[in-house]
Amino acid sequence: MNATTGLAIFFLIWWVSLxxxxxxxxxxxxxxxxxxxxxxxxxxxxxxxxxxLLWTTLVAAxxxxxxxxxxxxxxxxxxxxxxxxxxxK
Numbered sequence: 001m002n003a004t005t006g007l008a009i010f011f012l013i014w015w016v017s018l019x020x021x022x023x024x025x026x027x028x029x030x031x032x033x034x035x036x037x038x039x040x041x042x043x044x045x046x047x048x049x050x051x052x053l054l055w056t057t058l059v060a061a062x063x064x065x066x067x068x069x070x071x072x073x074x075x076x077x078x079x080x081x082x083x084x085x086x087x088x089k
Contacts, residue, residue, distance in 0.1 A: 001071070009067075014060035021056045 001009075025048075030041040070076050 006068075010060065010064050013063050013067075014056060017060040017063065018052075018056045021052055021059060024052070024055060 026044045027046075028042045029035050029039065029045045032045040034045045035041065036043075
């Protein structure tokens with residue numbers, strides 16, 4: 001796998017991970033009791049973008065590392081993945 005492909009795969013994993021990490025630790029204005037005029041009660045009271053991006057990067061790096069190990073190191077051989085489908089017939 002070349003660097004461009006690896007970077008593209010990491011970006012896709014990062015982007016999907018972002019949506020999984022976004023709700024971590026977020027309290028709505030309704031839950032925290034801090035209501036700002038003109039905003040929805042379900043809006044975050046305090047959004048920490050830096051923390052969210054850091055956690056997203058860590059989660060994506062872990063997922064990418066496992067995927068890279070499976071691909072490059074052969075932790076799961078391809079014939080084991082295709083065995084249930086018996087593609088030789």
